[in-house]
Amino acid sequence: MCQWHQTASHVTTSPWRATITAMEPDQPVVSLRGVDRSYREGDRTRVVLHGLDLDVQPGEWVALVGRSGCGKSTLLNLISGIDRPDSGDIRVNGSSITRLTERERTLFRRRNIGFVYQFFNLIPTLTVVENLLLPIELNRLDHARAYELLAAVGLEDRHASFPDRLSGGEQQRVAIARALAHDPLLLLADEPTGNLDSTTGDQMLRLMESLARTTRRALLMVTHSYDVARQADRVLTLENGRIVNKQAETD
Ligand SMILES: Nc1ncnc2c1ncn2[C@@H]1O[C@H](COP(=O)(O)OP(=O)(O)OP(=O)(O)O)[C@@H](O)[C@H]1O
Ligand SMILES: [Mg+2]
Numbered sequence: 001m002c003q004w005h006q007t008a009s010h011v012t013t014s015p016w017r018a019t020i021t022a023m024e025p026d027q028p029v030v031s032l033r034g035v036d037r038s039y040r041e042g043d044r045t046r047v048v049l050h051g052l053d054l055d056v057q058p059g060e061w062v063a064l065v066g067r068s069g070c071g072k073s074t075l076l077n078l079i080s081g082i083d084r085p086d087s088g089d090i091r092v093n094g095s096s097i098t099r100l101t102e103r104e105r106t107l108f109r110r111r112n113i114g115f116v117y118q119f120f121n122l123i124p125t126l127t128v129v130e131n132l133l134l135p136i137e138l139n140r141l142d143h144a145r146a147y148e149l150l151a152a153v154g155l156e157d158r159h160a161s162f163p164d165r166l167s168g169g170e171q172q173r174v175a176i177a178r179a180l181a182h183d184p185l186l187l188l189a190d191e192p193t194g195n196l197d198s199t200t201g202d203q204m205l206r207l208m209e210s211l212a213r214t215t216r217r218a219l220l221m222v223t224h225s226y227d228v229a230r231q232a233d234r235v236l237t238l239e240n241g242r243i244v245n246k247q248a249e250t251d
Pocket of ligand 1: 039040041046066067068069070071072073074075118219
């Protein structure tokens with residue numbers, strides 16, 4: 001398993017780069033206030049998130065559950081800066097990302113967010129190791145990390161394969177390794193063990209959990225699995241556009 005090292009802090013004035021710097025001990029890694037997101041389809045509007053509030057603290061592992069279509073992936077896309085809310089504020093380590101330009105959000109995401117996408121989103125024209133080297137090179141980190149992480153997910157012998165030659169579970173493990181490659185401040189994981197057997201899934205949970213625990217970063221994980229959710233520090237249920245305070249139900 002890899003050892004996680006906290007990124008050295010450095011001072012900068014840019015708002016999205018400021019979030020790279022030292023962990024702020026007394027503020028949430030993620031904080032959402034009054035977040036709304038709707039989609040328009042023709043002349044109809046579908047309200048997905050409505051007045052949503054959420055905090056995730058340093059070192060915390062939060063599981064997010066809810067019915068299919070309730071807006072879990074939409075929420076992760078907003079926190080990562082891939083998408084923008086219609087209104088409300090989203091802060092990562094104290095800095096608001098809501099008003100950043102698209103380019104600023106891309107830079108912010110590249111440095112600070114690790115994202116295990118629901119459908120992996122591996123780059124098909126790059127080999128397994130090249131998929132990991134992309135975030136590593138963008139952040140000027142050591143190439144050795146790519147091989148360490150492939151070993152940590154049990155795929156060191158597949159480094160030269162292209163993603164379409166891998167099984168679904170193997171692709172999912174590459175996606176997990178890639179999300180961890182640049183030692184992100186926040187790991188967002190969308191059903192990251194849905195394609196894995198329980199033993200391999202547990203190993204991947206430990207790997208993702210270690211990022212949050214050992215460097216007091218944060219892990220926000222969407223899951224439909226009760227066995228996964230119960231291992232988190234908190235389970236939040238998304239329903240009718242908001243986080244509701246009720247006993248988590250998973251399917
Ligand atoms: N680009 C879009 N345009 C229109 N509607 C969208 C768009 N993206 C998502 N939606 C709708 O928003 C709702 C929430 O979608 P989302 O993908 O966030 O659900 P989810 O909770 O992740 O579901 P699942 O558990 O099935 O992955 C769905 O009804 C979906 O159809
Ligand atoms: Mg989803």
